Amino acid sequence: MLTLDQALDRIAAMFAPTGATETVSLDLARGRALAADVIAPVSVPPADNSAVDGWAVRFEDLPGTLRVATGRAAAGHPFGGTVAPGEALRIFTGAIIPDGADTVVMQEDAREQDGAVVLPATARVGANRRLAGEDMQAGDVVLRAGTRLGAGALGMLAALGIGRVATRARLKVAIFSNGDELTEAGANAAPGRIYDSNRPMMRAALTALGCNVEDLGILPDRRDTIDAALLHAASSADAIVSSAGMSVGEEDHVRAAIEARGALDFWSLAIKPGKPIAIGNVAGTPCFGLPGNPVAALLTLLLVVQPALQRLGGFTVTPPLRVPVTCGFDIRKKVGRREFVRVNLVRRADGAVVAMKYPRDGVGVLTSVVESDGVVELPEAIETFAAGQALPFLSWRALGLV
Numbered sequence: 001m002l003t004l005d006q007a008l009d010r011i012a013a014m015f016a017p018t019g020a021t022e023t024v025s026l027d028l029a030r031g032r033a034l035a036a037d038v039i040a041p042v043s044v045p046p047a048d049n050s051a052v053d054g055w056a057v058r059f060e061d062l063p064g065t066l067r068v069a070t071g072r073a074a075a076g077h078p079f080g081g082t083v084a085p086g087e088a089l090r091i092f093t094g095a096i097i098p099d100g101a102d103t104v105v106m107q108e109d110a111r112e113q114d115g116a117v118v119l120p121a122t123a124r125v126g127a128n129r130r131l132a133g134e135d136m137q138a139g140d141v142v143l144r145a146g147t148r149l150g151a152g153a154l155g156m157l158a159a160l161g162i163g164r165v166a167t168r169a170r171l172k173v174a175i176f177s178n179g180d181e182l183t184e185a186g187a188n189a190a191p192g193r194i195y196d197s198n199r200p201m202m203r204a205a206l207t208a209l210g211c212n213v214e215d216l217g218i219l220p221d222r223r224d225t226i227d228a229a230l231l232h233a234a235s236s237a238d239a240i241v242s243s244a245g246m247s248v249g250e251e252d253h254v255r256a257a258i259e260a261r262g263a264l265d266f267w268s269l270a271i272k273p274g275k276p277i278a279i280g281n282v283a284g285t286p287c288f289g290l291p292g293n294p295v296a297a298l299l300t301l302l303l304v305v306q307p308a309l310q311r312l313g314g315f316t317v318t319p320p321l322r323v324p325v326t327c328g329f330d331i332r333k334k335v336g337r338r339e340f341v342r343v344n345l346v347r348r349a350d351g352a353v354v355a356m357k358y359p360r361d362g363v364g365v366l367t368s369v370v371e372s373d374g375v376v377e378l379p380e381a382i383e384t385f386a387a388g389q390a391l392p393f394l395s396w397r398a399l400g401l402v
Contacts, residue, residue: 001270003380004303004338010267011307014279015286017314018238020169026157029149031210032167033314038143043133044159048097049075051128055088055110055117056101059125065118073098088117097129104128136160146316148210168314174233175202175241176216178226178254179292184218197366198243198290198297205301206241208402209309223253230257234283238312241305244292254289258282264289270380272339273363274300279308286312293363299340302399320399322392327376327385328354335383340375342368343393355393369396 002010021035050056056073057066066088073079075094083089083100091097091104103125111118136142136156143153149167157165182196183189196218203213214237216229233240242254255278258264264280264287273296278289288305290297310317325345333339343355358372374395378385385391 001268001275001336003270007267007269007304008307011304011311012317015308015311017168018171018312021166022169023164023166025164026154026162029154029157029165029167030151032149032170033210033316034143034145034147034149034153035166035168035314036145037141038157038160038162038165040136040138040140040142040160041162042160043138044136045130045132045134047132049130050091050093050095050097050104051130052104052106053092054107054128055105055119056083056091056098057088057103057105057119058083058085058101059103059122061086061088062103062105062119063121065116068112068115068117088119102126102129144316146314148315171211171238171309171313172214172236173206173211173239173241173309174214174216174237175199175206176219176229176233178219178221178242178244180221182218197294198292201294201298201366202241202243202290202301205298205306205401206309209306209400210313211309219254221253223257226253226257227261230261230282230287234261234285237285239309240282240285240287241290241301242288243290243297258287258289262287269300269304270337271299271303272333272337274303274340277304291363294366295369296363298369298401302401306400320394322377322394322398324390325353325355325376325393327389327391328356328387330387331357331378331385332383333378333385336380338380339378340394341378342372343374343376344371345373345393355391369401372396374398 066086069083069087069089071079071081073089073091073095075092078096079089079098083098089098103122104127105119105122109120142156147153177196177199181193183193185195189195203215206213219226219229255264258280261283262281264278267277267279269275269277276291277300280287290300307317342358342361344358346354346356348354355376358368360368374393376391376393
């Protein structure tokens with residue numbers, strides 16, 4: 001069996017960006033991967049400016065009673081003259097520091113009287129002065145290719161005056177579930193049938209990842225229907241993700257259909273939940289087959305398929321954040337297998353954060369995802385874990401579930 005790390009190494013070697021790029025406006029760029037490094041065309045801020053409302057002065061004149069200079073400096077309305085020795089110029093937040101001044105005294109610390117202003121000593125030269133380029137310097141690389149463009153990155157681009165940006169095109173991912181026993185949510189389920197939860201779950205997770213999802217629905221256990229759907233998906237999508245139908249039973253046609261139109265490699269992963277996942281291609285289009293059990297399907301989607309799609313989409317792939325927490329339970333596991341145990345975090349009276357095992361841990365228990373905070377990761381080499389040990393915790397959000 002493959003360890004999770006070995007599987008991720010294979011993913012890194014197998015998948016590269018599709019190559020498609022698009023230059024889009026900032027309002028269309030959210031969630032996309034940056035296609036090229038961004039070099040700052042200007043400095044931010046472009047000039048030294050005041051961090052507060054107050055008085056622009058020469059540091060050497062403090063403390064003292066200074067003449068009030070004629071004029072003022074406001075954001076967007078620079079002062080055109082020079083602050084002379086012994087003068088103080090009224091200045092407002094965001095205004096460019098005028099020539100001659102090097103320090104700003106807050107208005108709360110000043111006292112005006114008889115056309116003059118009494119100012120105290122200031123702790124340092126340059127107080128309340130924001131320096132040109134203290135945020136971004138012209139010529140610096142401020143965003144790297146592969147960055148996911150979120151609100152902060154889009155704000156940076158706007159601050160630089162960049163209104164359009166080169167991005168990777170959003171991946172189009174075709175999804176389907178397979179099985180005559182499945183019924184669409186909202187319809188009446190006949191005896192012996194169940195509602196399909198995997199496909200809506202996959203659709204939501206892939207949309208959050210930034211993919212455009214083509215939902216092929218529930219495919220019946222018919223080879224001709226599955227063949228047609230796979231060929232359509234291969235011609236129109238960048239990747240295919242399915243759940244169930246991958247075994248070798250008489251009614252499991254997905255595996256045979258993929259192998260007839262491309263290739264399929266079954267990876268038996270040394271993880272729990274999860275274990276089996278199929279990775280291959282249909283007519284050259286990457287294809288991923290998830291387990292049928294909902295929790296196993298979700299975890300393999302987040303742990304294995306998500307990094308593959310990130311690489312296809314041109315994103316920089318970084319491991320999910322693992323935060324050490326105190327284990328609040330005893331547990332044994334199989335050596336050589338990495339396990340992900342659903343937990344809730346509880347803060348003890350002493351302030352320590354303790355992970356408590358969610359009571360129902362079946363691979364079909366979807367309430368365990370909604371009602372838990374995330375998972376603790378039990379490494380392969382250790383068999384027994386005791387309460388009080390430190391374990392790495394991964395929140396559902398860190399794993400990509402939002």
